[in-house]
Structure formats: structure tokens, C-alpha cells
Amino acid sequence: MNLLEDTWKLEFHSGIPVYKQIIHHVQAAVAAGRLVDGDQLPTIRALHQQLNVNPNTVAKAYRELQHLGVLSAEHGSGCYIAPGAAEKSDGLSAREKKAKLTDLCARFAAEARSHGISFDDLVAQLKRQHPA
Amino acid sequence: MNLLEDTWKLEFHSGIPVYKQIIHHVQAAVAAGRLVDGDQLPTIRALHQQLNVNPNTVAKAYRELQHLGVLSAEHGSGCYIAPGAAEKSDGLSAREKKAKLTDLCARFAAEARSHGISFDDLVAQLKRQHPA
DNA sequence: CATAGTGTCCTATTTGACTAGAACACTTTT
DNA sequence: AAAAGTGTTCTAGTCAAATAGGACACTATG
Incomplete structure (x- = not known):
């Protein structure tokens, strides 16, 4: 499978950072089974060129994905889907997950x-309780 | 009642903006009945002096509270709890509300x-769905 | 009317997240 | 070995939110 052939509709003015959108795309692909263990991801430079973003932005996304355990980056070789990456998400498709997220x-x-709890308090408390 | 006599434990390094902490304190006092309609709030300058924050930070908190309808600022006179402010929150005490918030x-x-929804997606979606 | 006290407004300064660009270090291939 | 391709790291630049400081406008009090 080739991520480069997908339509990566990055929304630059959505308020959601680009690097997080990249993360989300990869996670969705893994969850949907379009990416499986050992698959090689697009090169940092390839994605940077296709998406018209800085190589470092792609690198940041990959770094975080690596930290999340869904991909393994090998210096000088490339980035590959880590073993067991799919188990880190349930079997929902991207659309189903989005619907669930909205509802939740x-x-x-x-x-x-x-x-009577304000929205800002909510987000603040969520952030404080977040383990990582 | 005198807010100045309370222990306003501002947490400067909690990641929660000071002005929002002030808002929360006032809201909690109103919800708990320690502040009722017509009560005068501490002066902007008084709070600034007591809390060791900029007058403008206090002003920002009061401005937002005014926008929320819980206080009425009268130019040249002072800030007072607006009529019906208590109805804008339920009957929970500050402690109970905080416990509920944590649990929630x-x-x-x-x-x-x-x-399989990431924390960041959660917050991003929350912000997008937030009406205001 | 003058003075002190009040809220309001305008303009920096700081801080952090995000993005950008270039140089570096490692692997593979030839 | 050399070259090309890869991830990594370092140093800024940009932008928004939060905070800060001072000047302004209004009101009450004497």
C-alpha cells in the first residue's frame, strides 16, 4: 500500500497542528488495516515534498508515532510500522471512530x-489528568 | 463577606491561566452562596495587590465574569455580583464540583x-464542538 | 470643584507551541 | 570507498495566548 497515493487533505486552517493530522492519518490507516506490521512508510522527505510542509514537521509526527509505539524508525533505512501497532486501536474504521468521538x-x-462546569475548566482538568 | 480574607491559593505553575483561576474562585463563591446578589467584589487594584498579579490580569477575569453574567462592573464605582448570578450554577460546593469534574x-x-482515540484528538474535537 | 478611588483601554513583554531550514550521522547500494 | 538516501538534531522564525505596565475616563465623596 502506498500512502503517497492517498488524498491527504491537510487542513492548514483548522486549528489542528499539521503534525497531529499526519499522526491521525497514519493511525487511521493502521486501524483500518491499510498499513500492517513491517510496511514502510513514506520517507520524511517524500512526505515533506508531497504535503508542502517542512521535513521537520513530518519528522515530528513520525517521532511521536514512534513514541506511541506504532512505528519504528531505523536510522539510515526508513520508517516501518511496528509489530503490534494495530492492537493499539480497536477494529473501528476511521469514519466510525470519528462518529464515536463526536458523540463522546x-x-x-x-x-x-x-x-455547571465550564468548558475551559474541563479542558484544563483533562490536561492535568493526562498521564503523558 | 470578604473575598480578601480567603486563602486564594493561586497556582502559577499549574498551566491554568491566573485569570481563569480568579474566575473559578468567584464562580465557586457564588455557587456556594458566599457571594450573593449585590455584594461588592474586591477592587481590581486590591486584588492585584493581594495576589501579586497585574491589575490587568484581574481586570481580564472580571471582564470575562461580566460577560458570563455573574458580575456587573460599574465604571468609577466598583464590581458587584449581578442579579441571578447564583442561578447560573448548580447547588454544588466548590469541592463537590471539583470532585465531580475529576471523576468525569x-x-x-x-x-x-x-x-483507540488519542488524547489530543479528544481535546481537538472538544474544542471544535464547543459552541462558543 | 477638586480629589481619591474606581473600571477601561492601549501598548509592550513574555512564554510556549508550531513550523521552518540547514547541517549532521547512519545505512544501503554500487 | 564513494555516493545516494535515510532519520536525527540544532538553531531560529512565526504566531497566539497570557501577563504586565501605564495612561485614560468615569463616579463618588468632601
């Missing part, structure tokens, strides 16, 4: 508001 | 993670 956020925000 | 965040994060 809606319920969460509604419950918080019903308790 | 924990359940939320756990559910998201069980679906």
Missing part, C-alpha cells in the same frame, strides 16, 4: 455543563 | 482510550 464529546460536554 | 474527566479519558 457531545455527551461529555453536556454532562459537564449540567453540573 | 477520568471516565471520559478512559472511554476514549478504550476506543
Whole structure:
């Protein structure tokens, strides 16, 4: 499979950082089974050229994916999907996951508001509780 | 009641902006009934002096509180709790609300993670869905 | 009317996240 | 060995949010 042939619709003005969008694309591909253990990912320079972003931005995304355990970067060779990467997500497709995420956020925000908790407090507390 | 006598433990290194902490303190006091309609809040300069923060930081908090409808600022006179401010929050005390918030965040994060949704996606989606 | 006290506005300064560019270090291939 | 291709690292540049400092406008009090 070749990620380069996909339509990576990066949204530069969505407020979501580009490097996180890249992460999300890869995670979705892994979750959907389009990328499996050992598959080689597009080169940092290849993605940088295709997406018109800085090589370092792609590198940051790959670095974080590496830290998440979904990819293994080998210096001088390339980046490959790490063994067991698919197990780090459930079997939902990207669309299903997005729908679930939207629903989850809606319920969460509604419950918080019903308790008189402000949205900002919510995010602040979430960040504080976040393990990593 | 006198807010100045309270222990306003501002956490400067918590990642939560100071002005939001001030907002939270006032909201908690209103929710707990320690502040009622017509009560005068500490002067911007008084709070600035007590908390060792810039007057403008306090002003920003008060401005936002005013926008939230919990306080009414009268130019040249002072800031007062707006009528009906208490109705904007439920009957929980600050401590109870905080406990509820912590619990809510924990359940939320756990559910998201069980679906393979990353924490950052969570926050990004929350922000996008947030009406205001 | 003058003075002191009040909220408001305008303009930096700081801080952190994000992105960018170039040089470096390692592997593979020839 | 040499060359090309790879990930890595270092040093800025950009932008927004948060904070800071001072000047302004209004009100109450004497």
C-alpha cells in the first residue's frame, strides 16, 4: 500500500497542528488495516515534498508515532510500522471512530455543563489528568 | 463577606491561566452562596495587590465574569455580583464540583482510550464542538 | 470643584507551541 | 570507498495566548 497515493487533505486552517493530522492519518490507516506490521512508510522527505510542509514537521509526527509505539524508525533505512501497532486501536474504521468521538464529546460536554462546569475548566482538568 | 480574607491559593505553575483561576474562585463563591446578589467584589487594584498579579490580569477575569453574567462592573464605582448570578450554577460546593469534574474527566479519558482515540484528538474535537 | 478611588483601554513583554531550514550521522547500494 | 538516501538534531522564525505596565475616563465623596 502506498500512502503517497492517498488524498491527504491537510487542513492548514483548522486549528489542528499539521503534525497531529499526519499522526491521525497514519493511525487511521493502521486501524483500518491499510498499513500492517513491517510496511514502510513514506520517507520524511517524500512526505515533506508531497504535503508542502517542512521535513521537520513530518519528522515530528513520525517521532511521536514512534513514541506511541506504532512505528519504528531505523536510522539510515526508513520508517516501518511496528509489530503490534494495530492492537493499539480497536477494529473501528476511521469514519466510525470519528462518529464515536463526536458523540463522546457531545455527551461529555453536556454532562459537564449540567453540573455547571465550564468548558475551559474541563479542558484544563483533562490536561492535568493526562498521564503523558 | 470578604473575598480578601480567603486563602486564594493561586497556582502559577499549574498551566491554568491566573485569570481563569480568579474566575473559578468567584464562580465557586457564588455557587456556594458566599457571594450573593449585590455584594461588592474586591477592587481590581486590591486584588492585584493581594495576589501579586497585574491589575490587568484581574481586570481580564472580571471582564470575562461580566460577560458570563455573574458580575456587573460599574465604571468609577466598583464590581458587584449581578442579579441571578447564583442561578447560573448548580447547588454544588466548590469541592463537590471539583470532585465531580475529576471523576468525569477520568471516565471520559478512559472511554476514549478504550476506543483507540488519542488524547489530543479528544481535546481537538472538544474544542471544535464547543459552541462558543 | 477638586480629589481619591474606581473600571477601561492601549501598548509592550513574555512564554510556549508550531513550523521552518540547514547541517549532521547512519545505512544501503554500487 | 564513494555516493545516494535515510532519520536525527540544532538553531531560529512565526504566531497566539497570557501577563504586565501605564495612561485614560468615569463616579463618588468632601
